[in-house]
Amino acid sequence: MTRRLVGAALVVACALATGFAARGAAAKPAAESTEAFRQKGAPDAKVTIVEFSDFECPACRAAEPSLRQVLSVYGSDIRFLFKNFPLERVHPYARRGAQAAECAGKQGKFWPYHDMLYDRQDEWTNPKVDSFLDQYAKEAGLDVAAFDACRADPATNQPIDADKKEGEDRWVTGTPTFFVNGKRFVGGRQLQERGSRLIAKVLGK
Amino acid sequence: MSASKWAVVGLIARLVVGGVLITAGASKLSSPPEEFAVVIENYEIVSTDAAEVLAAFMPWCELFLGFALVFGFMTPYASVFSGAMLVGFLGALLSAAARGIELYNCGCFGGRFHPKPAFTMVMDAVLLAAVAAAFRHGSALWSLDKWADARYTAARKP
Numbered sequence: 001m002t003r004r005l006v007g008a009a010l011v012v013a014c015a016l017a018t019g020f021a022a023r024g025a026a027a028k029p030a031a032e033s034t035e036a037f038r039q040k041g042a043p044d045a046k047v048t049i050v051e052f053s054d055f056e057c058p059a060c061r062a063a064e065p066s067l068r069q070v071l072s073v074y075g076s077d078i079r080f081l082f083k084n085f086p087l088e089r090v091h092p093y094a095r096r097g098a099q100a101a102e103c104a105g106k107q108g109k110f111w112p113y114h115d116m117l118y119d120r121q122d123e124w125t126n127p128k129v130d131s132f133l134d135q136y137a138k139e140a141g142l143d144v145a146a147f148d149a150c151r152a153d154p155a156t157n158q159p160i161d162a163d164k165k166e167g168e169d170r171w172v173t174g175t176p177t178f179f180v181n182g183k184r185f186v187g188g189r190q191l192q193e194r195g196s197r198l199i200a201k202v203l204g205k
Numbered sequence: 206m207s208a209s210k211w212a213v214v215g216l217i218a219r220l221v222v223g224g225v226l227i228t229a230g231a232s233k234l235s236s237p238p239e240e241f242a243v244v245i246e247n248y249e250i251v252s253t254d255a256a257e258v259l260a261a262f263m264p265w266c267e268l269f270l271g272f273a274l275v276f277g278f279m280t281p282y283a284s285v286f287s288g289a290m291l292v293g294f295l296g297a298l299l300s301a302a303a304r305g306i307e308l309y310n311c312g313c314f315g316g317r318f319h320p321k322p323a324f325t326m327v328m329d330a331v332l333l334a335a336v337a338a339a340f341r342h343g344s345a346l347w348s349l350d351k352w353a354d355a356r357y358t359a360a361r362k363p
Contacts, residue, residue: 007278007349014276015230015268022231173236174243186239189246193253 028169032179034081035159037105040071041079047199049078050179052085052167055097055117056125060176063188064118067178070196077203082114083163085175093125096151098160100133103150109140116140208345215342218335219274222287225332226271233264233315244312248301264315266290274339277348284340288333295329298322 032048051067053060071080084101086094097117104113116136117124124132137147150156170179178185178195181202185195206214233241242260246253270290273283294313301308302322311325320328344350 003349003353007276007353010349011269011272011276011278014272015265018227018231018272019234019265019268022234024235171237174240177237177239184237184239186237187243187246190239190243190253194257 024171030166030170032079032081034083034163035102035105037108037110038082039079040111041075041077043079045077045079047074047078047202048081048179048181049195050081050083052083052163052170052172052175052177054084054086054091054094054175055101055114056091056094056121057087057175058121059174059187061118061121063176063191064115066188066192067176070191070199073196074199074203074205078199082110083167084160085164085167085172085177086160087175091125093129095157095160096129096133097124099151099156100137100147102156102159103147104137104140104142106150107142107146109142112140113137113142211342212345214338215344216277216346216348218338219277219280219343219348222284222332222335222339223271223274225328226267226274226287228271229314230264230267230271233260233267233312236315238264241312241315244310244315247306247308247310247312248297249304249306250297250300274343277344277350280343280348280350281340284336284343288336288340291329291333291336295326295333298326298329 032050049070071078084098086098088095101110101113101117104110113136116139120132120136124136133151134144134148137144167177174186176187178191180191180195180198183195183198185191238257238260241264242253242256245251245256245259251259266286267290270283270287273279274287294311298308298311308322310319311322313320313325313328344354
């Protein structure tokens with residue numbers, strides 16, 4: 001009997017040690033803030049949604065209708081923040097998309113440009129990326145010379161890298177990851193089904 | 206084949222299945238459970254709520270069963286439960302294939318390694334055969350079962 005207990009303890013100890021070692025450090029808490037142009041909604045809204053996303057990620061594009069639906073239903077009661085999490089190992093054009101959106105944001109057109117990048121994701125994610133990004137800038141009514149100068153400026157990478165670091169600290173490993181009042185949801189379906197329930201509960205609707 | 210050779214086969218089978226289960230469980234736990242839940246949701250078998258529960262518990266089950274097999278602890282029971290999990294995975298894969306659901310990731314190893322469903326089906330079938338060998342012969346060599354039973358057997362000797 002004692003040997004059985006020793007055996008059980010060994011199995012449990014090894015499983016727990018392996019499991020907790022695999023999980024790594026706990027996610028660090030983060031202040032929900034970002035550049036003003038990447039935020040929507042009232043600053044004192046009861047519900048804050050933070051999205052970590054990658055402009056080249058097909059799952060992020062697929063989640064857009066769910067996100068847009070949630071924002072259209074609860075829009076005035078929600079503060080929404082967009083954060084960049086380009087997965088450059090698998091999405092070679094993701095950073096250029098993020099840089100372009102940042103530069104559009106500096107000219108006050110972040111959201112239209114953001115929508116264009118997702119809606120036309122199949123079009124621009126290829127070696128001709130720069131010409132497409134300029135074309136979208138023209139369509140969005142941006143000053144293309146300033147837009148290109150901004151994209152070439154290394155400083156444009158700083159907020160993107162800061163977002164990426166924050167995502168890693170919050171144990172974001174894939175995109176899109178949403179935090180609704182700090183509760184994690186991955187993908188459009190989780191946001192639409194379980195996230196919406198949480199939002200309705202918080203808002204008492 | 207002699208009993209000693211079957212004992213070696215049982216040991217190897219135990220270590221292979223246990224090793225795969227430990228790797229699968231640890232890989233899944235290295236990402237947030239919500240990410241594994243997305244993979245479960247893609248099979249369109251359970252609700253998002255059930256997927257969240259499965260995603261939280263399944264990796265730990267794999268770790269416990271994996272270590273039980275590696276150490277040869279309650280080997281027949283660990284083999285039966287491991288076999289049941291493998292049958293469940295195989296059933297889910299076949300069900301998805303029959304319904305025309307294209308799975309980008311089988312979910313077996315979380316987000317780190319994405320084997321194609323066809324590869325996973327073959328792997329599951331091989332592991333099921335190994336589970337059968339572990340069930341029948343896994344306790345015979347270098348196992349906690351044998352270590353625990355040896356004392357019990359010695360104590361009962363006249």
